[in-house]
Amino acid sequence: MSEKKITQYAFYIDTSNCSGCKTCQVACKDKNDLDVGVLWRRVYEISGGDWVERKTTWQAGIYAYHLSISCNHCREAACLAACPTGAISRRDDGIVVIDKKKCVGCRYCEWACPYGAPQFDQTAGVMTKCDFCLDYLGQGKTPACVAACPLRVLEFGELEELIAKHGNQAHIYPLPAPTVTKPAMILKPHKDAKRAENEEADVVNKEEV
């Protein structure tokens, strides 16, 4: 990561190698002491296909891949525009944060965000979401999810630098089109992502996210 001031923090996700182990999800919950039902990082499993009978044998035609998504700190954040109290704001480094002291818990941002990032904390009565481990960044440390990933499929840094290194793909099925909110996130698609999109494959672990 370069020394110069970061203007837009972003995540990179290599979905071609994500095993869906959820270590990132657990690390985030542990570090932020999140309540049951609140997930700042969510790991989705997208699966489709079927067993195909060929004469006397059956061939596996099933495919699956995983998508680890937190908040994408969008450059046109729908949550920020929707929030009536101004509790959601964007910092100079591009990180979108929620001020719990202002949030009224109306959950309008939950409707507005296409990534499921704002999560209602029933106990606190306010919305919460990934804050890019601001405290860790301030100490020169790595966000908990990125540090925890055993397969090293998560990276973070300046959006432009990540794009120069990995390309600028920001969409994979079933994510919405990046034109909706311009997420500060890029990814490497899994080899079966196009097939999943064509076949409108299901998210098969909805109860986990």
Add this chain to the structure above:
Amino acid sequence: MHGNHWSLILFTLLAQASAGTMVLGTFFRSVSRISGRPALPQSAFRRGLFIAAAAMIAAALISFFHLGTPLHAIYVLNNLASSWLSREILAVILFTGSVCLVALLHILGTKREGLLHFLESSSAILGLILVFSMSRIYMLPTVPIWNHLFTPLTFFGTMFLIGAATWMLIMGYYREFAASPVNVIGNLCVGFGAFQLTILVLHTLYISGLTTGLNESWMIGLRFFLLLVGTLMAAKVDRDSDHRLLILMFVVFTAAELLGRFQFYAGYSRIGI
């Protein structure tokens, strides 16, 4: 649909009923001012006004139940620049205040007709702005089933239908009033009932083409039945109709709109993940 949607169902219905009552009452008063013939007895208008004020106060109080941290409500006007929710809350405050002010002036027996006319008209306009801003909240790009012209059409339809039904109920107490606009109000109920029926059919065709959202056909059928019954009742009522019939018509229309609003919130489904 999460549990706090019941407070939103009641809030939106009561607010729209209040706005409809105020808009139509002010319309009748304005027509009588222009024509020189009384359209509503003063006491009838006051009843409508007090109903509108009470409904709006109830709506505002009920809306607090959908908030996770109501004490932070002091900040809800902080994002008028981009948030339709902020703008709607401003409209709620202004409309509620305006209707209550008009009600207070009537209680105090103010004779200043010019001032009353101005405030009544302002309240009616604020009511229209309130329903418009309410509908814009739901027109989010991420919720396709709400992000359509059907949302404001349905909301305004509810406003006018319940408002007209409320006036029909009130005028049932004024049979002796020679210039009673009961027939006119009855025709309005027929018109708005037919409008809501048409919107229901067209909207059902639209959402049947979407792959997202709740689409319980029995609820749609029941709402269609209630709207049809209410509209047919409205076509039959006149100034001599039994008051119980007017009450039943009001209940049928309100039940239809309550069901429709429940379906609206239950149909929530967001794009993406």
